[in-house]
Amino acid sequence: xxxxxxxxxxxxxxxxxxxxxxxxxxxxxxxxxxxxxxxxxxxxxxxxxxxxxxxxxxxxxxxxxxxxxxxxxxxxxxxxxxxxxxxxx
Numbered sequence: 051x052x053x054x055x056x057x058x059x060x061x062x063x064x065x066x067x068x069x070x071x072x073x074x075x076x077x078x079x080x081x082x083x084x085x086x087x088x089x090x091x092x093x094x095x096x097x098x099x100x101x102x103x104x105x106x107x108x109x110x111x112x113x114x115x116x117x118x119x120x121x122x123x124x125x126x127x128x129x130x131x132x133x134x135x136x137x138x139x
Contacts, residue, residue: 051137077111
């Protein structure tokens with residue numbers, strides 16, 4: 051196994067991590083922004099107010115994007131496992 055192969059696998063793993071985390075992070079970001087605008091407009095300064103909407107939106111994002119995320123992860127792992135014999139030899 052060459053250093054280039056290790057770096058390529060590491061880069062692919064980081065890309066996969068970003069792709070898998072993006073839907074839930076973007077959903078939490080949008081929800082947090084909406085809740086903070088609502089809090090600023092109504093002058094409600096409750097820190098725990100944004101927790102439940104974020105939790106619900108992230109759960110919804112996981113339900114919607116879950117099959118895509120699972121397919122992406124399974125395909126990546128299948129690619130890694132099938133390339134192991136070529137890396138060792």
